[in-house]
Amino acid sequence: MSTVNIKIEGIPYQVENGLTILEAAKACGYEIPSLCAFNHGECNAASCRVCLVEATGARGLVASCVYPVAEGMEIKISSQKAVEARRRSVELLLSNHNKNCQQCDKNGQCELLHVANVTGARDDAFAGVHSETYLDTLAPGLVRDTSKCILCGRCIARCNNAHALGILGFENRGFKTFVSPAQNRSFAESPCIQCGQCVNVCPTGALMEHSEIGLVDAAFRAGKHVIVQAAPAVRAALGEEFGYPVGTPVTGKMIAALRRLGFERVYDVNFGADLTIMEEGTELLHRLTEGGTLPMITSCSPGWVNYAELQYGDLLPHLSTCKSPHQMQGAIIKSYWAKEKGIAPEDIFVVSVMPCIAKKYEEKREQEKVNNIPDVDAVITTRELARMIRKSGILFNRLPDEEWDQDIMGDYSGAGVIFGVTGGVMEAALRTVYFKLTGKEKEEIVFTEVRGHEAGIREASIDINGTTVNVAIASGMRSARVLLDEIRAGKSKYQFIEIMGCPGGCINGGGQPYVRSCFLPEEDDNILDTYKEKRAQALYSEDERQVIRQSHNNPQIIELYEKYLGEPNSHLAHELLHTSYAAREKFPEK
Amino acid sequence: MGAFQGLKRALSMDRQAVIDEVLASGLRGRGGAGFPTGRKWQFAYGSQSDTKYVVCNGDEGDPGAFMDRSILEGNPLAVIEGMMIAGYAIGAQNGYFYVRAEYPIAVNRLRKAIAQAREVGLLGENILGTDFSFDCHLRLGAGAFVCGEETALLNSLEGKRGMPRPRPPFPAVKGLWGQPTIINNVETLACVPYILREGAGEFASVGTERSKGTKVFALGGKVNNVGLVEVPMGTTLRELIYDIGGGIPNGKKFKAIQTGGPSGGCLTEEFLDEPIDFDNLVAKGSMMGSGGAIVMDEDNCMVDVAKFYMEFICDESCGKCTPCRIGTKRMLEILTKITEGKGTMHDLEELEELSDTVKTNSLCALGQTSANPINSTIAHFKDEYIAHIVDKKCPAHVCKSLMEYHIDPDKCIGCGKCAKGCPANCIERSDYTAPGHKLASMKINTQECLKCGNCISSCKFNAIEKR
Ligand SMILES: Cc1cc2nc3c(=O)[nH]c(=O)nc-3n(C[C@H](O)[C@H](O)[C@H](O)COP(=O)(O)O)c2cc1C
Ligand code: SF4
Ligand code: SF4
Ligand code: SF4
16 A cells, blocks of 8 residues: 655645545544545545645645545645635535425434534525425335435435436536436336435435334324334444444344334344245245246345336246245234234234335335235334434433343244345345255354345355255345346356345345444444445344244244144245235336 | 648657647647647647547537637538547547537538548548558537536537536546547647648747737627637737727727636726737636637626626536536526616625635536626626616616616607507607607606617607616
């Protein structure tokens, strides 16, 4: 690593060569306010003009987010000229911004408000008319409110990097510019997969999850039996909302909080994950031994399912017919559990806490209903849960650690836990398939070949009793499409593929806490590179702590089949736990 | 094709020698900034890459400018030849012409010229028996002003939205599709064959110390002879306006000349004897730009002029960066307020703060220079701004909200022609008959007047005036 000598405010430092001024300053302990710059050049438009500083060797001020450091460079962050310029860029943004901060769900995590504070922006400077704005609330997953948009372009970059989809772009020009899907369509009328990756990076309240907190409140008011189930990835990230270091699992406190919010039962979706493995593992074995459509592809990520229906309608037979874990568990709650408790399914309201916003779309699908009753009634994200907790006055950090409700569906295996990270479903399924094919447990439980925490493709060949199973894993549609195109071309060598919508899997889902280095002074400079790994680690360590680590060894799962479902893939299992898919128009008639 | 003598000579020299020749000629870019062409080539020459590009900027977006069009229509081969020499010098294999689609004749002639050059083997492999291979391609621009900015142009060529890119990296290092690229204006490239054919000294024999050769101007506005003129660098503004332009029509008084289009500034009477060259115009608060030159007389309101250019910029801002996207709108809002008589002295201060902000904070030169018309009109005509703000008067009687039409009762013979053409029906007969007239004079109800000006042009007795 070559280094260069620079000075910041006259103080000498040695920094890595090739860094931008912004990155170098961070390494030296300075946070230069910035908005459009994101994640080491993931978005490097240099368009917000907030991060301006003085640097020797440049004419005028430079955008520190793109300007590289050089030997001998002297940087002034706090010169009057730079301070004034930064403040004025922010003031101009504010002059065209819908400043109803009190009603904005982003308040507290809004980077615009943050830089406004830091730069000392005057509230009424440069007042004038606002651009025409648009509000899109049609999609179940996410809401776009251009009155809050500062046109930083981070969402556009993220959608492209994650999926090569290019859903979002700039429309019009000059003062009339706004960000939207093509032709100012709704997300719901475009090939958006409602993954929420763009929401994760939006600095303001312009892109937000479509909140369902109101639905939950209404269910409580209506006196329903409100049951909550939380997905594995939530516990690995919720703590970040309350100041815990990234990667701190907060399972016990989360359960305690859910109880205090008034939920009648607090269940872990891991039970549903174990159930999914039983069904999906059996389905895979069937396909392998009876000549079904191969490779079989996992179906528990609704962002991915959306993508398949919109872009690869011809490959839908490759998808496992299994519902996703929380949908399965919802169906079981409204059938088996309801029967055991003597409660009518109509009186039950199932809330899923998810790291995901595509689940909000999934939950409303016609194919996710049994006897016209939806399996799940509301999906709230990790972020929405944090908001509910704060709103209720619960001091999260002071909560005791509590346990899941144990009745009927309280047990879970470590296999279910790792669903939350890319490769996890594959690993969980392999543990069970191995057992089914060999009649014994694999000694080395961990399938390291399939582990990871980033986007991109991983593959492995697993030898099970002389049968080689070729598997591949992809997360983010940019990598998934490589595997899909191989299948389309008849060149796929795999039998089983796991695909997750979000890069890195659910730990990096579109409903997870925002990771913003400006709000995380305690974390390392590279937190935007390392948070996925840290969250993944939280899940792997929970797997290791479990006594039962294979889905088929979960006693309550065994009991569920014995008492109710019969065999995996039985007729009743199909009715409750399996679903179907249909190709969709990318740009339906409005 | 004897015209290709310059190329022939270039190909007989080594690449560095060609660049040295262009350096020695003192040629500076005609597209706006006046950057020394040889230095630009030197940078690209020094960038290591097997693939390089030459791009010819024929976007010509300045309102009222058509120098590049006339060159492309009249002598496309010279531009092709210039591009080839540039390509040879920097080690490029391909060149792109980016020409606005609104120039169909230029586009056609260029297309034909490229095809002809290919036919006779002047473009293609092993040109003129050397190991130099080069081909030209033509791309049409949709006519956005900002697409003339070189990095926006590159994005547009790559099929992306025409928005500027931050620099560094400069195009000479990372340009078209990430490869070293030079971007030169049409007129710049058209100068190159001459330099190589006749020698740097010949080219440099015309012009001033630091601006060599000739420059084409699109002379317009209040001059008797409007149109394209080619003058040696160093010609004075007075020569341009009076000797070539034939002076101001109708015996009106010269007020200012705007050079450099919407990015430039206005120069007043006191600068008339200044020689025109790149540095001198900048030193005097304007710029040469691509050669737009609009003359204004006493009937032009300078606040209105500033507003006109700001309207243009506001429409043409690509919207990428904050200061230009929002700042130009805010400046336009204030200028509009002032021309409507609703401005305050505080607005004037805010205007100055805004123009400073947009200048220092913007990403590309469109924004950075957008306040120049405001700055120069405030510098030279602050009294006009103050007249609008404090006295609520437009001294040139241009701003409609601040002027009235008035009929001089002693000149009016009462024919009533004006009343017939008045769309607002607000002209009626008064009860005053001037001595010697048979009919009572007409008068305008200023409350209802639309200020359309119909009456003034219909009156044969010059009885109607603005005030
Ligand atoms: C907003 C804007 C518009 C421009 N339009 C043009 C144009 O129409 N033609 C042109 O040659 N240069 C234009 N330029 C200048 C180019 O960016 C670039 O400097 C020029 O093409 C370089 O060529 P030259 O060195 O031969 O002048 C424009 C610059 C800006 C900032
Ligand atoms: S939700 Fe996902 S697919 Fe849709 S625009 Fe955002 S990033 Fe792109
Ligand atoms: S929606 Fe959000 S991320 Fe996208 S451009 Fe606007 S402010 Fe930036
Ligand atoms: S200065 Fe104007 S034209 Fe240039 S990048 Fe910014 S918004 Fe676009």
